Amino acid sequence: MRAYVLTGDADSPLELRQVPDPEPGPGEVAVRVLATSLNYRDLMIARSGRSGVVPLSDGAGEVIAVGAGVSSVQPGQLVCGCFFAHWPSGRITAAVHDGALGGAVDGMLAEVVVLPEHGVIPAPRGWTAEQASTLPCAALTAWNALVGGQPVRAGQTVVLLGTGGVSVFGLQLAKLLGARTVITSSSDEKLARMEPFGPDATVNYTAHERWSDVVLEETGGLGAELILEVGGAGTLAQSMRCVRHGGQIALIGILAGTSAKVNPGLLVSRSADLRGLYVGSREQFAEMNAAIDQHGLDPLIDEVFPFEDAAAAYRHLASQAHVGKVVISVGSR
Ligand SMILES: NC(=O)c1ccc[n+]([C@@H]2O[C@H](COP(=O)([O-])OP(=O)(O)OC[C@H]3O[C@@H](n4cnc5c(N)ncnc54)[C@H](OP(=O)(O)O)[C@@H]3O)[C@@H](O)[C@H]2O)c1
Incomplete structure (x- = not known):
């Protein structure tokens, strides 16, 4: 099978290699990757300058073999890999970081991967592999942001910055949860592409550097939850200006x-939380997929590139001309 490996050369980071097909051991699952x-982060x-590792955290494919003791997935199922191979549930620990795909360990830009049983999860019902490949990092991060701290309630206001992968999923999932949304962008054209998702307000942060004013106007001066x-x-300074008490x-x-000059006093006086987060657990992934199964969601895929031209996908993401997700097709069923 073929797999890309990072070269360590920032100008030409990808090398396509022929490598032996991996076999699943006990508790492991072999997946024919269909899309990444x-x-x-990639x-x-x-x-x-990192080298020698298979890149990309995100991918989806068909289970082709399972090792001894695997019971939760079967050959033929469409699954997503989990960003963290070893974070089933609960709070994150330092050890969880050691299983981050496409960084600490080999990732998904390969024709076949072997993952632990608890490092894969069935794709939402009726989704294609290309759609499912968009979920593991960007969507789960947005979901964790929305429900992993103080869970967002219907009618509350959520602000999304820019129209990249995390933010567009943040917009779609916030709407699914019944929230009001404000989304910013550098471009009016990109904001127009958000219209199908029903943002309650949009603001071009290049034209309106103090975009926090728009959030305050939209919330009657109270700020966003x-x-x-x-x-x-x-x-951060703009976010701190428009976060609600x-x-x-x-x-x-x-x-x-x-790095920038920020005044933490604003957070203190508003009793607001600043919560760092890193993607999410498999349990949160399952909750998100259940919400998607229940309510439906169509991920915004900007462009799909062929496996042989993965480098072009990297260039497209780097250009920031995209909205939502950039996908690489690896194969078909
Ligand atoms: N903590 C975690 O678990 C986690 C998980 C995923 C991602 N991340 C991080 O979250 C960020 C977004 O990741 P992503 O994969 O969604 O990126 P992405 O798809 O590459 O998003 C890029 C887009 O962000 C917008 N942007 C760029 N500079 C901006 C700025 N100064 N203010 C507001 N928006 C700006 C631009 O959209 P417009 O042209 O529309 O403004 C740009 O096209 C990255 O820093 C990434 O490392 C963290």
Whole structure:
């Protein structure tokens, strides 16, 4: 079978190799990967100089063999890999990080992968592999942000920053939970592509640097109950201006940098929570899939690239011309 391996060269990070088919041992599952999707993290890892590991945390495929003792999945089932191979449930621990696919251990950009039984999960009912490949990192992170702290309640206001993978899932899942939503973007064209998901307000943060004013206007001056903070240090001051008293900022990403001058006093005076989070557990993944099965959701796939042209998918994500998810098709059933 063929697998990509990171070269350590940031300008040309991918090398396609022919390698032996892996066999599942006891408690393991072999999956023929049908589709994978990219996250900003995959760009960071490719740029970091890391080598020798199969990249990408996210993928979905068909179970082709199971090892001794495996009972929860059967050959023929469409499954997603879990971002963390060893985080079934409960609070995250340092040890969980050692099982992060496409970083600490081999990831999904291969024709066949072997994962622990508790590191795979059935895809939502009726979903294609391409759709299912979008879930493990971006969607689960958004779900954890929405329900893993103070769970969002219907009618509350959720703010999404930009139109990348986490934020678009954040918009769709917040609507599914009955929340009001405000989404920002650098581009009016991208904001127009959010219309089918029914955001209650949109704001172009390039034209309106103080986008927090729009959130305050939309909430009668009270602020939002939850902000999915994917910008990090560069956007935190705006998020802190428009978080409601007793609200939460879910600290997810660093798209706008890792250092800036911020005044933590705003959080203190508003008794607001700042909650760092890292994707989510398999149990949270199962809860999210149950919500998707119940209510339906159509993930926004910007473009699908062929396996042989994985490098073009990386370039497309890096260009930030996309909205939602960038997918690589690996095979068909
Ligand atoms: N903690 C976790 O578990 C976790 C999980 C997943 C991702 N992350 C992090 O979350 C961030 C987003 O990841 P992703 O995979 O969703 O990224 P992505 O799909 O690559 O998102 C890129 C988009 O973000 C928007 N953006 C860029 N700079 C921005 C800024 N300064 N302010 C607001 N929006 C900005 C742009 O959209 P517009 O042009 O529309 O503005 C851009 O197209 C990354 O930092 C990633 O490392 C963390």
